Amino acid sequence: MDIIESLQWRYAAKKFDPSKSVSPGDLKTILEAGNLAATSYGLQPFQFVVVSDPDLRQQLVPFSYNQPQPGQASHVIVIAVNTNVDADFIKASATYTEQVRGLEDGQLDGYAKQMIGAITSMDEEQRLIWAQKQSYIVLANLMTACAALKIDSCPMEGFVPAEYNRLLDLESKNLHASVVLPIGYRAEDDEQQNFTKVRRPLKEMTHYL
Amino acid sequence: MDIIESLQWRYAAKKFDPSKSVSPGDLKTILEAGNLAATSYGLQPFQFVVVSDPDLRQQLVPFSYNQPQPGQASHVIVIAVNTNVDADFIKASATYTEQVRGLEDGQLDGYAKQMIGAITSMDEEQRLIWAQKQSYIVLANLMTACAALKIDSCPMEGFVPAEYNRLLDLESKNLHASVVLPIGYRAEDDEQQNFTKVRRPLKEMTHYL
Numbered sequence: 001m002d003i004i005e006s007l008q009w010r011y012a013a014k015k016f017d018p019s020k021s022v023s024p025g026d027l028k029t030i031l032e033a034g035n036l037a038a039t040s041y042g043l044q045p046f047q048f049v050v051v052s053d054p055d056l057r058q059q060l061v062p063f064s065y066n067q068p069q070p071g072q073a074s075h076v077i078v079i080a081v082n083t084n085v086d087a088d089f090i091k092a093s094a095t096y097t098e099q100v101r102g103l104e105d106g107q108l109d110g111y112a113k114q115m116i117g118a119i120t121s122m123d124e125e126q127r128l129i130w131a132q133k134q135s136y137i138v139l140a141n142l143m144t145a146c147a148a149l150k151i152d153s154c155p156m157e158g159f160v161p162a163e164y165n166r167l168l169d170l171e172s173k174n175l176h177a178s179v180v181l182p183i184g185y186r187a188e189d190d191e192q193q194n195f196t197k198v199r200r201p202l203k204e205m206t207h208y209l
Numbered sequence: 210m211d212i213i214e215s216l217q218w219r220y221a222a223k224k225f226d227p228s229k230s231v232s233p234g235d236l237k238t239i240l241e242a243g244n245l246a247a248t249s250y251g252l253q254p255f256q257f258v259v260v261s262d263p264d265l266r267q268q269l270v271p272f273s274y275n276q277p278q279p280g281q282a283s284h285v286i287v288i289a290v291n292t293n294v295d296a297d298f299i300k301a302s303a304t305y306t307e308q309v310r311g312l313e314d315g316q317l318d319g320y321a322k323q324m325i326g327a328i329t330s331m332d333e334e335q336r337l338i339w340a341q342k343q344s345y346i347v348l349a350n351l352m353t354a355c356a357a358l359k360i361d362s363c364p365m366e367g368f369v370p371a372e373y374n375r376l377l378d379l380e381s382k383n384l385h386a387s388v389v390l391p392i393g394y395r396a397e398d399d400e401q402q403n404f405t406k407v408r409r410p411l412k413e414m415t416h417y418l
Contacts, residue, residue: 002211003357004238007245007350028411029213035411036216038352038364042407048415056418097407129338133388136342140349141216143247148212155247155346168418179342198251198309202237202244206257209265209377 006147013152013184014192016072020185026149027075030183033145034079037138041115043093045085045131046138047175049078049168056167063163064180069154073182078164079138080175081131083124087116128176135178142181156180215356217406222361222391224399225281231392235358236284239392242354243288246347250324252302254294254340255347256384258287258377265376272372273389278363282391287373288347289384290340292333296325337385344387351390365389 022030031048039045051057052075060070070076082089094112098105122130139155146153157179164170164177186193231239240257248254260266261284269279279285291298303321307314331339348364355362366388373379373386395402 003215003242003354004245006212007242010245010247012247031411031415033212033216035408035414036213036219036406037349038219038221040366044409044414046414049418050415051418053418096409100407101405133342133345136345137349137352140246140346141353143346144350144353145212157249173416196310197245198306199244200253200305202240205244205253205255206240206259207382209258209260209262 002148003144006144008197009150010143010147010153011193011195011197012154013069013182013186013190014154015187015190016069016074016152016182016184017187018072020074022074022151022183026151029149030142030145030151031077034138034142037134037141039134039137040130041118042097043085043090043115043119045082046135046178047080047082047173049080049170049175049177051076051078051168059167060159060164063167064156064159067156067158069156069182070180072184072187073154074184075182077142077181077183078168079135079178079181080170081128081135081178082174083128083176084174085119085127085131087120090115090119132178139179139181142183146183151183152186153181153183156182211357212353215353218359219352219356219362220402220404220406221363222278222393222395222399223363223401224396225278225283225361225391225393226396227281229283229394231283231360235360238358239351239354239360240286243347243351246343246350248343248346249339250327251306252294252299252324252328254291255344255387256289256291256382258289258379258384258386260285260287260377268376269368269373272376273365273368276365276367278365278391279389281393281396282363283393284391286351286390286392287377287386288344288388288390289379290337290344290387291383292337292385293383294328294336294340296329299324299328341387348388348390351392355392360392361395362390362392365391
């Protein structure tokens with residue numbers, strides 16, 4: 001099973017080699033895998049913010065509790081969630097689905113209404129959490145695609161969202177930084193790569209009913 | 210890229226063929242992929258509850274807003290999050306890591322203290338959300354592994370956690386149902402399989418900085 005090998009190979013890189021870059025083709029494959037993530041109702045309530053500019057990456061470091069990875073990595077992929085998932089957002093999604101599937105205009109109106117009911121029954125905070133959960137599916141796909149390409153990554157929750165939002169000008173785009181994935185190539189002397197992966201045995205993780 | 214093909218192949222099955230079962234070997238591979246998911250601090254704050262009993266699967270249907278998939282699928286994998294991620298849970302995790310990596314007893318005490326500080330600074334609700342986010346990484350890995358094995362699945366947020374907790378006796382195990390994945394094989398007449406996958410184009414999903 002390739003996927004098991006890839007997942008075994010992956011580790012959270014603590015130190016990237018700043019001289020190595022992820023190729024545009026590989027970056028596209030990685031983002032494509034993220035874009036293929038399942039999301040609630042297929043609404044895709046997120047955007048990728050891909051930071052390659054070295055100065056900007058370096059500015060993220062103090063707002064990442066001084067973890068050095070954003071400064072060293074080839075690219076920092078910020079998965080940002082939409083803060084504007086409202087009736088208009090959902091109608092636009094339904095209209096786009098009608099177009100892609102060659103349906104008639106308005107054929108998904110009933111479904112859109114159902115989605116709008118479900119989503120707008122959540123308050124702003126609940127909706128943010130709902131979108132953030134979806135963004136973790138996206139994150140997983142990015143990590144798996146990276147590993148399949150033997151590209152290193154480091155999932156990061158340890159950052160200050162408000163400062164990321166400000167530095168990357170996310171609020172004006174109705175976005176909020178949810179989770180961060182620096183990607184690139186491990187430094188030769190990243191000791192972390194030599195540590196045994198630790199997972200509790202499957203039998204301790206599973207109940208069969 | 211195999212992973213892109215797998216992710217393209219995947220769809221949310223609306224109707225499973227109840228006569229087809231996922232083999233024990235494939236089930237193990239799928240769960241292994243989930244168990245290899247990255248989680249915050251590597252704490253793995255979740256358990257798999259794998260329901261194969263047909264009666265029990267059927268009992269889940271009314272608490273799944275009458276979606277039929279739990280009743281038809283080969284197995285229903287409930288990803289349940291731990292509600293007891295406290296200092297003891299974290300210390301046990303650190304001790305296990307010391308054992309697996311051949312470290313000295315107590316060598317990770319400082320790191321454990323740091324984790325305990327971070328996790329216990331969250332209130333009960335925040336901690337649940339934190340664990341649930343991790344469970345969505347696990348969910349993604351399960352779906353990707355299924356697709357790699359040409360096994361169908363259907364991620365489900367539409368269920369009543371309290372009723373799942375009750376039916377599956379989760380509270381006594383300090384668990385809370387987070388997200389649900391029926392797996393199995395699509396019914397030949399599941400119309401959903403013929404629909405074009407809808408994703409907004411990558412260029413509309415991405416900002417480059």
